[in-house]
Amino acid sequence: MAKKVTLKDIAQATGVTTASVSMILNGKELSRFTPELVVRVLDCAKRLGYAPPSSRSRVRQIAVISPSVNNPYHTTIIMGIDRAALASGYVAHVYNTYWNPHVELAILNMLEQQRVAGIIYLMNPLQIERAREISRHTPLVAVCDTVNDLGIDTVDVNNFKAGELVAEHLIGLGHRHIAYLTTSLNAHHLARVRRCEGLQAAFRRLCPEGSVTVYCKDNRYEQEIQSHLIEMDSGRALAQECLQNPRITAIVAINDMVGYGVLDGLLEKGYRVPEDYSLCGFDNVFPSGFRRIGLTTVDHSTDEFGARAFYLLREKVEDPLDSSTAIPITRVEYRSRLVLRESTAAPRREV
Numbered sequence: 001m002a003k004k005v006t007l008k009d010i011a012q013a014t015g016v017t018t019a020s021v022s023m024i025l026n027g028k029e030l031s032r033f034t035p036e037l038v039v040r041v042l043d044c045a046k047r048l049g050y051a052p053p054s055s056r057s058r059v060r061q062i063a064v065i066s067p068s069v070n071n072p073y074h075t076t077i078i079m080g081i082d083r084a085a086l087a088s089g090y091v092a093h094v095y096n097t098y099w100n101p102h103v104e105l106a107i108l109n110m111l112e113q114q115r116v117a118g119i120i121y122l123m124n125p126l127q128i129e130r131a132r133e134i135s136r137h138t139p140l141v142a143v144c145d146t147v148n149d150l151g152i153d154t155v156d157v158n159n160f161k162a163g164e165l166v167a168e169h170l171i172g173l174g175h176r177h178i179a180y181l182t183t184s185l186n187a188h189h190l191a192r193v194r195r196c197e198g199l200q201a202a203f204r205r206l207c208p209e210g211s212v213t214v215y216c217k218d219n220r221y222e223q224e225i226q227s228h229l230i231e232m233d234s235g236r237a238l239a240q241e242c243l244q245n246p247r248i249t250a251i252v253a254i255n256d257m258v259g260y261g262v263l264d265g266l267l268e269k270g271y272r273v274p275e276d277y278s279l280c281g282f283d284n285v286f287p288s289g290f291r292r293i294g295l296t297t298v299d300h301s302t303d304e305f306g307a308r309a310f311y312l313l314r315e316k317v318e319d320p321l322d323s324s325t326a327i328p329i330t331r332v333e334y335r336s337r338l339v340l341r342e343s344t345a346a347p348r349r350e351v
Contacts, residue, residue, distance in 0.1 A: 005050045014044050024089065025050075038086050060117040062313065064094045065107060067123045070228045071257050072285035073302060074122050077143060080306020081120060088314055090117065099188065101126040108134060118313040124150070124190050139316035141309050145191045153316070155309045156333040159191045159282075162298045163198020165338045166280050168206065169296070170250045174346050175278060176210040177247040178203075181238040181262060182254035183231065185216045192254050195282060199252060213248065215241050235261020236268075243269060249277065249347035256281035256288045256297055263293070263343075274345035284339050294342035301334045308332055 007025075011018040016037065024033060024041045064081055066074050078094055085092045095111075097104040105127045111119060112134055121142035125131040131140060132151050141153045170178055180199055182192050200212050217234045227233065235258035242248055243266075253259035259281030266277055273279050281288065284299035312330060 005045075005048045007050075009048060010041060010044050010050060013048065014041050016041065021045075033087070038089070042086075042089075060090045060317070061114075062090055062092050062118045062120060062310075062317075063107075063111050063116045064092050064120045064122065065104065065125075066094055066096050067099050068096050069094070071231060071255065071283075072287065073255065073257075073283040076285065076302045077122055077306040077309075080303055080308075081310045082306070084307040084310040088310070090310075090314070092120075092310075097126070099126075099184075101188070105130060112138070117317050120309050120313055125152075126188055139313050139320075141313045141316075143305050143309050145194050151329065153312055153330045154332070155305055155312065156331055157191065157300050158333060158336060159194035160198040160201070162282060162300070162336040163195040163200075164202040165198075165298055165336060166195075166252055166282075167199045167202030167212075169338055169340070169344065170252075170278065170280070171202070171207045171210070173250075173278065173344060175250040176207060176347075177245075178210070178212055178250040178252060179242045179245065179248045180212055180214045180252050180254075181235060181242060181258060182214070182216050183234050183258065184218045185214070195254065211247070213242075213245060231255065231257035232261035232264065234258055235263075236265040238262065239265030240269075243271075250344070251277055251279050253279070253281045255283050256285045256295055259295055259297070260287070260293070263295075273343050276348050278344040278347070280344060288339075288341070296341045296344040297339050298336050299339050300336050304334070 118139040124144040239262045281297040284297045288295040
């Protein structure tokens with residue numbers, strides 16, 4: 001008969017005290033331990049076949065619903081969730097929808113059957129009514145654009161304000177006619193719409209004689225999953241359209257990944273950035289700080305989003321309110337800030 005694995009066995013295998021092993025396996029005071037140690041103890045317990053005496057000792061699972069992992073913006077948020085979750089005795093599983101509402105619905109139905117501890121969205125839910133229904137019995141948090149009527153807890157990004165920041169910067173440099181280059185622009189992609197609205201509002205207010213010309217490339221659901229370069233390819237194609245308008249002196253890409261495609265498209269045609277065209281993005285993903293790219297962009301404190309969303313979810317999981325109590329909706333909003341780099345300058349001089 002195989003010997004039953006004890007806390008002492010795990011302690012000896014990992015080089016920590018039995019008390020520490022007990023605390024980690026029970027998810028207590030995990031802030032005292034490094035994430036690496038938590039993972040090591042949990043992995044060891046699984047490898048040795050440790051069976052907890054109570055179901056409360058099991059590591060709890062949360063689901064992360066992401067539109068895709070093609071963009072470092074989303075992977076940065078996921079890493080923040082993972083760090084916070086592991087340190088609290090949770091494990092996060094990521095599910096990608098590729099912006100397909102049918103896939104999202106299938107994921108939600110599956111998660112409801114699995115009874116996960118909680119769900120974190122990295123976007124505005126497309127299946128909002130189904131998400132609200134599930135949130136009545138499973139804690140749910142969304143990292144998304146500021147929307148007052150979602151009816152769920154959110155960690156918000158004010159994309160309207162982010163658009164205003166970019167417009168104010170370009171107008172201050174002297175640009176009067178700019179282009180907004182975006183992938184699919186519709187109600188499913190509220191962040192893209194709100195950034196555009198912020199740009200337009202700032203131009204109406206500060207530069208009514210100017211213009212914001214919108215160039216949009218619609219990508220089908222199946223295209224989203226076929227290529228990890230879809231956003232860069234979209235930016236490159238949109239740049240070619242934009243070059244047909246001689247009044248444009250600055251280009252604003254929906255995000256940094258599309259911005260890289262725009263940059264490639266401009267360079268391929270022999271144009272310089274920022275001498276011929278200024279270029280801005282959004283999200284401040286980590287490559288945007290590389291010296292050869294140096295993209296002016298908007299930072300939303302993305303590296304903090306994930307952890308904040310998890311802590312908000314954990315509070316709902318571990319301290320649920322009585323069903324007879326009016327349940328408050330929590331909103332956490334981060335301020336955006338403009339990050340100035342080498343891709344923007346005063347408009348080119350016409351010869």
